[in-house]
Amino acid sequence: MxxxxxxxxxxxxxxxxxxxxxxxxxxxxxxxxxxxxxxxxxxxQVQVPGIARLGRWGVLDRIAAVTPAVPRVRLDVGAAVLDGRYPAVDGVDALYGPxxxxxxxxxxxxxxxxxxxxxxxxxxxxxxxxxxxxxxxxxxxxxxxxxxxxxxxxxxxxxxxxxxxxxxxxxxxxxxxxxxxxxxRPPATFACYTYWSGVDLPVGSIYVRPGLTVPAFPTNDGLVMVAVFAPLAEFDRFRADPAAGYLAALDRCGDLGERVRSGVRAEPYRLAPDxxxxxxxxxxxxxxxxxxxxxxxxxxxxxxxxxxxxxxxxxxxxxxxxxxxxxxxxxxxxxxxxxxxxxxxxxxxxxRDLAGLRISTGQRLLLGAIADDPVETSQFLGVLAGAVRYDEYLRAGNVLGRIGGGAVRRLRRVGSPAGVGAAFGCRAKAGPEARDVSAASG
Ligand SMILES: Cc1cc2nc3c(=O)[nH]c(=O)nc-3n(C[C@H](O)[C@H](O)[C@H](O)COP(=O)(O)OP(=O)(O)OC[C@H]3O[C@@H](n4cnc5c(N)ncnc54)[C@H](O)[C@@H]3O)c2cc1C
Incomplete structure (x- = not known):
């Protein structure tokens, strides 16, 4: 050999x-x-656990020297806004987007x-x-x-x-x-993204609206990457005029559309339907x-x-x-x-749950209940970063403890722990052991 x-x-x-x-x-x-x-x-965006690995492998310095660190992120779901810091993994507490x-x-x-x-x-x-x-x-x-x-x-x-x-x-x-x-699982979304100069974005931002998720993160060369994720079913209509569809999506995200228009688009729109x-x-x-x-x-x-x-x-x-x-x-x-x-x-x-591009009632209650608590906010951002296990975070007891009595009463009709999990979009039973092996290969 x-x-x-x-x-x-x-x-x-x-x-x-x-x-x-x-x-x-x-x-x-x-x-x-x-x-x-x-x-x-x-x-x-390389999430905190990925950045921690780059650090451990000794290759982070070259990247970090020219890429802005993003220790703080703002998650805006309309009804609630979480603004906080990622929990540290092996001493690393920032995402980078090289x-x-x-x-x-x-x-x-x-x-x-x-x-x-x-x-x-x-x-x-x-x-x-x-x-x-x-x-x-x-x-x-x-x-x-x-x-x-x-x-x-x-x-x-x-x-x-x-x-x-x-x-x-x-x-x-x-x-x-x-x-x-x-x-x-069938494909659910498509993405459209590009880069902007002259846009002030001090923190990472993620907007979630019905049928839409928009991450905006700083990257190299003073640019800001802004992506639109929308349902795949809308792709044919969107691709007829990506610029119009993209900016209309940003206009649903607070002042993001306005801020982006005050800058200059630095690269073409890229479409990713696969x-x-x-x-x-x-x-x-x-x-x-x-x-x-x-x-x-x-x-x-x-x-x-x-x-x-x-x-x-x-x-x-x-x-x-x-x-x-x-x-x-x-x-x-x-x-x-x-x-x-x-x-x-x-x-x-x-x-899979995020690709549904919607926030359930349970999730809205949860986010509203934790938004003012920096420790809980950090934990939740840790879930999005893959640093805190999603299934453990959403375990029924944990969720109920977080959302408090009023919300618990609203969820009472849900009843069982599995039902509570479902209300939060967590299909606890469908673990790797429940393999739905398809005949497809390759
Ligand atoms: C629109 C979009 C946005 C994304 N955003 C993010 C994000 O923000 N953060 C994140 O973590 N992930 C993101 N991802 C996912 C990420 O791109 C992939 O998970 C990642 O690139 C996987 O890396 P890889 O090395 O496995 O494969 P790839 O990056 O696809 O690399 C595969 C390599 O194999 C080579 N190759 C293929 N076939 C052959 C061949 N026959 N012979 C020789 N070479 C070959 C290709 O040239 C290529 O260089 C995104 C994906 C998409 C589509």
Missing amino acids: DHDVIVVGTRAAGAATAMLLARAGLRVLAVDRARFPSDTLSTH RRTLLDATLVDGARAAGAEVREGFAVDELTRDAEGRVTGIQGRNRGEGRGRGPSTVPITATARLVIGADGKRSTIAEAVGAGAYHV VPNLFRAAHGPGWALVGDAGIVMDPVAGQGISNAFRDAESLAAAVARGMDAGGRLDEALAGYQRERDAAAWPVFAMT
Whole structure:
């Protein structure tokens, strides 16, 4: 074998995984058809737990030097406004929104510095297998660098004990191995976002209105990123005139439309209607998946990058363990899938509820009851950041304690703890154990 591990895709998930594997002493080849630095269709709030991981990995300083920290966020749901600070995770108490040009390139450089071989402009076409069907490597092509120069026609192969697909939600690797999908939910939203200069935005802001969620966060180069998430059913009408639809949405969010119009739009509107929600099997003979290739969720909650970092860390540890002398790789990978699914489920459940783009009566009561309490506000913002588990936060007893007697009486008809959970949008029973495995693959 040429390598211990080949990682396909070198953005949030792949570059982080390659870096951590190389640091563990493994021989790593990481390839991506893109070149870096380059952008991708994604906004880029990295939640506090993701930033804490960047800090732990020693790559945060380069990002933090040029990206505004966002320790404070204002959540405006119309009937209530929460304005507070994120709880700290490993001493980190701020979100950052680095452009993907910066974030992904920083991780690619980190992977190289750790000893991984990174090949940019290399597109994987297919996998190679041994006689038993175990994946043994990749076959792909170098892509031309100049305009009009397509992929080279000469196929190149490389072999490894493990091929990791970190190649995003439409993963070639997942499709090639037929990775089974589960927890499949229909797409619910689309996003439209762009960047503004000359807009004063001292804190991160999230507006929620019926059928609408609008995050606005500062990013690099003095720009502010403002995104609109709306129901997918409205996409055809919206795309006929994105500027009109986008500004009309901002006009429903306090003075945000006015503030944005006082600035200058710095980049084109970007439209993102392809937002699947599903888990895929995380491993099989000679392969594993990480990042969006393995679990993809609606971007409305801004969790994908932090999820990718969490799973990169868990997968790299499992692979290092499994490739140790006497280690059992397949068993270690099975442990990775269990750990991944258990950690991702509450985030997936929260995201699914946020993708409904509505605030229920129970949620309104809760937010109204905690808005004046900085500790409770911080806890709730911790839930949105993925730092506090959604299912635990919404456990019926906790919720009732928070909203107080008057609200409890209004909810009395709900009765059972499960009913209370439902009133808050929490489907406590539908955990990973209740797998609704679909026949779909890839
Ligand atoms: C509109 C939108 C807004 C979002 N906003 C946020 C946010 O604010 N915060 C957040 O945390 N997440 C956000 N996300 C989610 C986030 O973008 C993803 O979760 C994240 O990019 C996943 O990282 P990844 O490395 O798994 O995949 P990707 O970032 O998709 O990277 C996959 C890489 O694989 C490469 N690749 C694919 N196929 C091949 C091949 N055959 N050969 C070689 N290379 C290949 C691609 O070139 C690419 O570089 C958003 C997503 C969208 C769509």
